[in-house]
Amino acid sequence: MKMKAKLLTVLSVLLALSFSACKKDDKKSSATDYLTSGNWKIVSDQEKIGSADWVETIGDYDACELDNFYKFNTDNTGVYDEGASKCDPGDPQTVPLTWELLNSGTQLKIGTTLYADTAALVSVNATNLVLQSSDEYNGVVSLYKITFAH
Numbered sequence: 001m002k003m004k005a006k007l008l009t010v011l012s013v014l015l016a017l018s019f020s021a022c023k024k025d026d027k028k029s030s031a032t033d034y035l036t037s038g039n040w041k042i043v044s045d046q047e048k049i050g051s052a053d054w055v056e057t058i059g060d061y062d063a064c065e066l067d068n069f070y071k072f073n074t075d076n077t078g079v080y081d082e083g084a085s086k087c088d089p090g091d092p093q094t095v096p097l098t099w100e101l102l103n104s105g106t107q108l109k110i111g112t113t114l115y116a117d118t119a120a121l122v123s124v125n126a127t128n129l130v131l132q133s134s135d136e137y138n139g140v141v142s143l144y145k146i147t148f149a150h
Contacts (some may be wrong), residue, residue: 034124063085071099076099097110130145
């Protein structure tokens with residue numbers, strides 16, 4: 001009987017500790033929470049043509065493009081910003097945009113006065129955003145994967 005009482009005491013203490021370790025205000029962040037948490041700069045741009053391997057193409061970017069960023073606001077608006085260095089001084093510093101998550105959050109649609117595009121939302125978390133798109137030319141499918149970071 002003493003062993004049973006000790007076991008119940010130990011189980012009660014463990015149960016109490018497990019409840020006290022959980023915070024009631026903890027919640028998983030949503031894609032919207034992550035998207036709107038800061039400025040997103042491109043850090044990787046990969047392409048895969050047909051059955052070839054993925055190829056990193058970020059080296060093809062000019063330095064003035066690598067400081068550009070996207071800022072997504074919680075009201076589904078945002079800006080595309082040229083960053084500290086502009087490739088063409090005549091370009092506007094910022095371009096307003098709209099955005100929305102489609103198909104249960106599996107796609108991200110971004111639109112400006114100049115373009116609108118929808119890409120697969122591969123992943124988004126506190127530090128990275130990965131988008132993927134594809135196109136077909138003469139029967140060959142090309143995949144494009146862009147990674148952004150804060």
